Amino acid sequence: MLPQEVCIGAGRTMRMAAMALVVLFSLSGCLIKPHALNKEDVKARVVKDFQAISSVEEPIVGPINLYEAVARALKYNLDAKVKTIQVQLAHQQLNIAHYSLLPHVSANAGFDGRNNFAGGVGQSIITGRQAVEPFTSAEKNITSGNLALSWDVLDFGLSFVRAQQAADNVMIAEEEKRRIAVRLVQEVRSAYWRAVSAERVLPRIQFLNESVTTALASAQRIVDQKLQAPLTPLNYQRDLLNIQREVRRLFRELSTAKTQLASMMGLPPGTPFDLVIPPRETVVPVINLDSEKMEEQALMLRPELRAIDYRKRINAKEAKAVFLELFPSLKVSFGGYYNSNSFLFYQNWLTYAAQVSWNLLSVFRTPAKLKAIEAHGHMLDTQSLALSLSILTEVHVGAAQFVHAKEEYQDARNYQRTQAAIVEHTRNMWVAQRTNDLTLIRERVSDVAADVRLDAARSGLETAYATLMASLGEEAVPAIMGEQNLAELTESIRKYWEPSGSTMSEAERRSDGHAIPVAQ
Numbered sequence: 001m002l003p004q005e006v007c008i009g010a011g012r013t014m015r016m017a018a019m020a021l022v023v024l025f026s027l028s029g030c031l032i033k034p035h036a037l038n039k040e041d042v043k044a045r046v047v048k049d050f051q052a053i054s055s056v057e058e059p060i061v062g063p064i065n066l067y068e069a070v071a072r073a074l075k076y077n078l079d080a081k082v083k084t085i086q087v088q089l090a091h092q093q094l095n096i097a098h099y100s101l102l103p104h105v106s107a108n109a110g111f112d113g114r115n116n117f118a119g120g121v122g123q124s125i126i127t128g129r130q131a132v133e134p135f136t137s138a139e140k141n142i143t144s145g146n147l148a149l150s151w152d153v154l155d156f157g158l159s160f161v162r163a164q165q166a167a168d169n170v171m172i173a174e175e176e177k178r179r180i181a182v183r184l185v186q187e188v189r190s191a192y193w194r195a196v197s198a199e200r201v202l203p204r205i206q207f208l209n210e211s212v213t214t215a216l217a218s219a220q221r222i223v224d225q226k227l228q229a230p231l232t233p234l235n236y237q238r239d240l241l242n243i244q245r246e247v248r249r250l251f252r253e254l255s256t257a258k259t260q261l262a263s264m265m266g267l268p269p270g271t272p273f274d275l276v277i278p279p280r281e282t283v284v285p286v287i288n289l290d291s292e293k294m295e296e297q298a299l300m301l302r303p304e305l306r307a308i309d310y311r312k313r314i315n316a317k318e319a320k321a322v323f324l325e326l327f328p329s330l331k332v333s334f335g336g337y338y339n340s341n342s343f344l345f346y347q348n349w350l351t352y353a354a355q356v357s358w359n360l361l362s363v364f365r366t367p368a369k370l371k372a373i374e375a376h377g378h379m380l381d382t383q384s385l386a387l388s389l390s391i392l393t394e395v396h397v398g399a400a401q402f403v404h405a406k407e408e409y410q411d412a413r414n415y416q417r418t419q420a421a422i423v424e425h426t427r428n429m430w431v432a433q434r435t436n437d438l439t440l441i442r443e444r445v446s447d448v449a450a451d452v453r454l455d456a457a458r459s460g461l462e463t464a465y466a467t468l469m470a471s472l473g474e475e476a477v478p479a480i481m482g483e484q485n486l487a488e489l490t491e492s493i494r495k496y497w498e499p500s501g502s503t504m505s506e507a508e509r510r511s512d513g514h515a516i517p518v519a520q
Helices: 003-031 037-054 067-076 080-097 152-227 231-254 255-266 291-301 303-324 362-431 439-473 485-496 506-510
Strands: 106-112 119-123 132-137 141-152 329-339 348-357
Touching: 067 080, 067 152, 067 255, 067 485, 080 152, 141 152, 152 231, 152 255, 152 303, 152 329, 152 439, 231 439, 291 303, 291 362, 291 439, 303 362, 362 439
Parallel strands: none
Antiparallel strands: 106 141, 119 132, 141 329, 329 348
């Protein structure tokens, strides 16, 4: 073949290849276009989510007590599930980091073919004439394969540091999960007692409205008929209206508690359920209000502070990684190869090599990286101080609120007992016809209002107690729940919360033998 023909053939081949590439790029640009979701996709997502929300994994079989309410919230609350999944994700990322510590092992196989032999000739440098006949050293079709192992010492060191950081991220996710659990228990406890108060009040609200309506009508009749001086029945009406307004305000605040509790427990909206109504005369929560010990416990156990401690460790390990990057990289490799080309003298062979490389410019960027790490550490220290101050404030505010709530509960209980005694004496006087109907009705209405105040005060006391426990960072649930079902988890929480149990407090578990008094 003449040189001119060879050039023409090569040019034609390149033009065809270029045209093929242009056509492929044009087609790829036309194939991908943005498109909105259609109604069927959105509807399928809505149906799937609604079915997931409406399903109850463990149906309600009886009245729900506080322990079961907490257990359901921990197992089925969506916020708690998100944190659980985040912990699982952090563990998987740690597993991935472990694999990065291993050497790289690559297996390759290939095929190389052509329609003619790859040949060549030799040319004399002196005369310019062809020195040898055209020859080839490769077959038309060749298969090859290799299995090679390589290991970079510097990459191993950096991967080890990254794995340690991934392990700290797992602990951060665990602390975030604990924070959500503590907050969820606090909210469930508050909502449960408010729902209990509402359940107690509901049967008597109707009586209150009927009694107030009857009393107001009687008072108005007295005013209209001028049976008494106008000021007396008007004052009586004002007292009844004030009592009715206060009770309705309290009931309005408590009426949504059951719906909120159902949402926290992961129950579908509108799911009917009953609550275990504890007696009014139950043990009042007791806690050691030693300010110094409460501050120490909060600073030791609050998950927010512990998460910052782990972030500080991650930042310190980042400084180690920067220093490791200053060292040269040593890469060693070893592999076995195979080639089917029969012209090769050895079709199987082993290779081994070592290579050292060093990025000299890394020396110049290291100071900037270290300054960034130092600035990040300073930010974490300041953030920790600010959060510590905020937590200490929460502890003192929570303690003050608990004391006030306890006093309000004692006052409400004394008031309710006094009012009950007054109602009993008034009823006896009414039976003996020594007082009128209006007085008896007013005292009965006041008795309902006293019960409502007592329930509201008890709910406020339980809420204040839960808030204080959350501010102290006290572990609200057993640390190891595992794969317990609802009944087992409920029983575990009951044993964990019972004062008579032998379970150590979270402070005793986490401190080195220095117990801090907590809820008794």
